[in-house]
Amino acid sequence: MDQSIKALSDEELVQSVMHGNDRAFEELYERYSERIFKLLYSYVYNVDDAVDLMHDVFIRAYRHLNKFDVRRAFSAWLYTIAINCAKNYRCKVYKNDTMIEREEQRIMNTDAMKTPEDHVIENELLQEFSKAVDALNNKFREVFLLRYGQQLQYSDIAHILDISERTAKWRMERALAFITDHLKKKGVI
Amino acid sequence: MNRQIDDNELLHEIAPYAGKASDVLLKIIRQWQSSLPALEDTLTSNDIIEKAKTGSHGIQIKKLVAMFATGIAAIVIAGVMLFTHYFSGTMEKAVCTAVIGDVHVIRGNQSVPLMNGMGIQQRDRIICGKGSMAVIEMGSLKLRVDQNSEFAIDTVQSKGKLLLDTSMTHGVIYATIAKLKKGDSVFVKTKTAVASIRGTTFMIKSNNNITKLIVLEGKVMIAPRLDIIPQESTPGVVVDVGQACVVDAGTIIAIKKAVSMNTTELDTIIQQSLPVTIADKKIIQIIETLTRDINQAIPVNENELTLNALYNIKAVVPDNNDVLVTTSDGVYYCKDYKVEWMYSLPMPSKPFKWDTMYILQSKDLYAIDRKGDVLWQCGIEGEVLDDGILRIKNTIIVPTSKGLIYFIDKKGRVIHRVDCNAPFITKPVLFNQMVCIVTDDGYLYAIDISLGVSIYRKHIGTVIENGLIAQYPEIYFVTPDSIQKLHVLKDELVWSFNDSNIIDAIAYDTGIVYATTNGLLCKLSANGDSEWRISPGKSIHSLKSIHNGITCIADTVFYLIASNGEVLWSYTLPSSDATIVAVTPKMVFIYTENRLLTLKI
Numbered sequence: 001m002d003q004s005i006k007a008l009s010d011e012e013l014v015q016s017v018m019h020g021n022d023r024a025f026e027e028l029y030e031r032y033s034e035r036i037f038k039l040l041y042s043y044v045y046n047v048d049d050a051v052d053l054m055h056d057v058f059i060r061a062y063r064h065l066n067k068f069d070v071r072r073a074f075s076a077w078l079y080t081i082a083i084n085c086a087k088n089y090r091c092k093v094y095k096n097d098t099m100i101e102r103e104e105q106r107i108m109n110t111d112a113m114k115t116p117e118d119h120v121i122e123n124e125l126l127q128e129f130s131k132a133v134d135a136l137n138n139k140f141r142e143v144f145l146l147r148y149g150q151q152l153q154y155s156d157i158a159h160i161l162d163i164s165e166r167t168a169k170w171r172m173e174r175a176l177a178f179i180t181d182h183l184k185k186k187g188v189i
Numbered sequence: 190m191n192r193q194i195d196d197n198e199l200l201h202e203i204a205p206y207a208g209k210a211s212d213v214l215l216k217i218i219r220q221w222q223s224s225l226p227a228l229e230d231t232l233t234s235n236d237i238i239e240k241a242k243t244g245s246h247g248i249q250i251k252k253l254v255a256m257f258a259t260g261i262a263a264i265v266i267a268g269v270m271l272f273t274h275y276f277s278g279t280m281e282k283a284v285c286t287a288v289i290g291d292v293h294v295i296r297g298n299q300s301v302p303l304m305n306g307m308g309i310q311q312r313d314r315i316i317c318g319k320g321s322m323a324v325i326e327m328g329s330l331k332l333r334v335d336q337n338s339e340f341a342i343d344t345v346q347s348k349g350k351l352l353l354d355t356s357m358t359h360g361v362i363y364a365t366i367a368k369l370k371k372g373d374s375v376f377v378k379t380k381t382a383v384a385s386i387r388g389t390t391f392m393i394k395s396n397n398n399i400t401k402l403i404v405l406e407g408k409v410m411i412a413p414r415l416d417i418i419p420q421e422s423t424p425g426v427v428v429d430v431g432q433a434c435v436v437d438a439g440t441i442i443a444i445k446k447a448v449s450m451n452t453t454e455l456d457t458i459i460q461q462s463l464p465v466t467i468a469d470k471k472i473i474q475i476i477e478t479l480t481r482d483i484n485q486a487i488p489v490n491e492n493e494l495t496l497n498a499l500y501n502i503k504a505v506v507p508d509n510n511d512v513l514v515t516t517s518d519g520v521y522y523c524k525d526y527k528v529e530w531m532y533s534l535p536m537p538s539k540p541f542k543w544d545t546m547y548i549l550q551s552k553d554l555y556a557i558d559r560k561g562d563v564l565w566q567c568g569i570e571g572e573v574l575d576d577g578i579l580r581i582k583n584t585i586i587v588p589t590s591k592g593l594i595y596f597i598d599k600k601g602r603v604i605h606r607v608d609c610n611a612p613f614i615t616k617p618v619l620f621n622q623m624v625c626i627v628t629d630d631g632y633l634y635a636i637d638i639s640l641g642v643s644i645y646r647k648h649i650g651t652v653i654e655n656g657l658i659a660q661y662p663e664i665y666f667v668t669p670d671s672i673q674k675l676h677v678l679k680d681e682l683v684w685s686f687n688d689s690n691i692i693d694a695i696a697y698d699t700g701i702v703y704a705t706t707n708g709l710l711c712k713l714s715a716n717g718d719s720e721w722r723i724s725p726g727k728s729i730h731s732l733k734s735i736h737n738g739i740t741c742i743a744d745t746v747f748y749l750i751a752s753n754g755e756v757l758w759s760y761t762l763p764s765s766d767a768t769i770v771a772v773t774p775k776m777v778f779i780y781t782e783n784r785l786l787t788l789k790i
Contacts, residue, residue, distance in 0.1 A: 022234070029237060055231070125217050149222065153194065170532065170563070174530070176207075184210075189210035
């Protein structure tokens with residue numbers, strides 16, 4: 001890919017796509033597909049579903065680029081689309097009780113190279129952690145996934161979720177308090 | 190997007206919760222992050238673009254159509270801008286701003302439910318069912334269509350000049366409009382009459398062949414409809430402020446002075462015209478009953494709850510088995526004597542419980558749910574009056590120290606903002622479809638809740654803080670030296686009772702109980718007769734009403750039966766600065782020496 005494209009900001013790339021440059025879209029796709037996929041996975045706990053949703057997010061983004069306000073951050077806009085897609089999907093397809101089962105199954109299937117002891121201990125820790133994250137109130141979980149899953153600043157999270165930065169921080173505090181409380185009760189930490 | 194966060198930042202964030210286990214938790218979080226599957230088998234960006242383009246063959250066509258439409262829209266917008274600029278006019282849309290119950294719009298051949306925020310178009314017909322109501326606004330014009338009414342917008346135009354023709358098959362319309370500009374015209378047609386409106390407030394009622402018009406402010410010209418009744422008929426007349434006019438089958442049969450000390454005409458007509466009189470009373474009763482029911486479940490019993498010795502307790506709001514407490518540093522939600530959550534908010538006002546939300550102010554107005562989640566935040570001018578928030582249906586009424594009253598819906602949107610031009614000295618009270626309040630300059634205001642306009646203003650002088658007690662259609666107002674009963678709709682003083690040093694008063698049954706700084710506690714009947722008079726103690730601070738009695742706080746707390754003044758029990762307080770912060774049917778919450786004291790009734 002042309003190095004000059006890599007030097008462009010997200011918003012400049014969007015303008016370039018709007019002028020018909022599909023290579024600029026390829027760069028955006030490369031920058032965000034993995035991150036969006038991981039965020040979606042944290043909602044649906046299924047690789048195939050997360051991939052399908054990720055495709056859907058980028059298809060929607062491409063179709064509606066003309067609605068994007070280039071003065072704002074493209075990433076925030078893309079994350080907003082992703083979260084909306086994930087919420088819709090979760091409402092339509094899943095029941096909450098199947099989530100944990102899927103996640104437990106996935107953790108059991110990963111890290112096959114570790115010793116049986118490591119495997120058991122880590123799986124237990126991760127399962128408890130996943131249970132705590134999944135049991136969070138939706139609003140708290142959203143903030144947690146964006147902060148710890150995507151490592152975003154509160155200003156960006158506030159922008160994506162259309163809430164104040166103060167509310168975002170407060171939701172994060174509640175999420176951390178809940179998770180640590182859960183892990184302490186289970187003797188994990 | 191800004192820089193991403195690093196481990197140190199995360200560790201600092203986790204530490205207050207995980208303590209020494211922060212490193213372990215961070216490690217788990219990192220494992221969790223790395224355990225998330227990698228993206229492998231996926232489409233390329235070209236595949237995505239292809240799908241985006243071919244997902245619907247119509248997308249390219251849509252783009253062309255959109256471009257074409259954008260072009261046309263640009264031409265239209267430019268034309269409108271030129272037009273409005275040329276005529277120095279502003280575009281105003283007719284919009285529904287409030288709707289209650291079953292209200293439909295007939296648009297073409299379709300009937301759609303009228304929704305809050307929906308635009309009203311030319312030739313729309315609005316049908317209000319039983320117990321329903323809608324408010325439509327267009328610039329300074331506000332129209333309230335009452336229950337069992339059918340109302341149509343025949344012509345609506347506001348490019349430069351306002352032109353609004355409406356017609357009413359049957360029902361009641363209440364309207365208010367600021368003074369119109371030259372060339373503006375607003376007409377309301379009924380089966381028998383046509384009313385031409387200028388800057389005014391009026392109510393018009395149409396039933397079969399009879400039209401009744403009452404003018405509350407300004408003037409309205411009314412004439413029989415010649416297109417329907419072509420025979421010789423009475424010419425149009427101007428109906429002045431305070432007059433009522435009846436038009437019957439082509440003839441103006443009566444113009445009466447509607448607002449008078451001696452007539453009951455306006456009273457009767459207004460009661461008929463306000464559609465939710467009974468419903469309002471029921472709602473108020475339901476709210477009161479619910480409040481009682483909610484409060485009954487408080488499990489505490491003569492106990493003390495210490496929240497945070499560093500901060501003073503400001504207010505206590507019982508909620509099911511839990512208690513919401515505000516202090517100068519924030520809001521605490523307490524369950525089983527433990528703090529369930531705390532929301533840091535500097536100097537919050539006393540919370541107002543609204544279904545599952547708490548409304549409180551800390552500069553802005555906040556709505557917080559039972560989980561401590563901020564649902565909305567709304568900017569308002571001034572400080573909310575303590576215990577000043579009222580609720581009616583899906584709206585709260587919020588008076589502030591700046592003499593403003595905000596009407597706010599459940600989503601935190603300001604529906605009306607009324608400026609009473611002076612600070613308030615009383616709390617607002619519900620009065621049928623109105624809210625009443627008294628300002629520092631001694632004026633009593635009655636404000637229509639649906640329209641957000643003042644429809645009654647009377648100078649009554651200085652009253653005490655709790656000195657406004659509504660018992661529709663009458664209001665008690667309590668001054669430091671007297672208690673007076675006013676029939677608002679007749680604008681008539683019913684009786685006046687003189688006493689001295691009155692400090693607090695509350696409604697009880699159909700009468701009123703008041704306290705004086707001399708330590709007297711007295712009950713007046715609805716007729717103004719003194720029923721009993723006792724001396725529970727010096728310097729009474731406050732009175733609170735409970736369903737079958739009254740709690741009076743002086744040097745000691747008394748509980749007495751209001752019907753006969755019999756004192757059932759008393760409790761000596763540990764400190765003279767004690768204040769009652771909440772009273773439930775089973776409990777009195779008293780704040781004293783930085784502790785919350787609960788007394789079982």
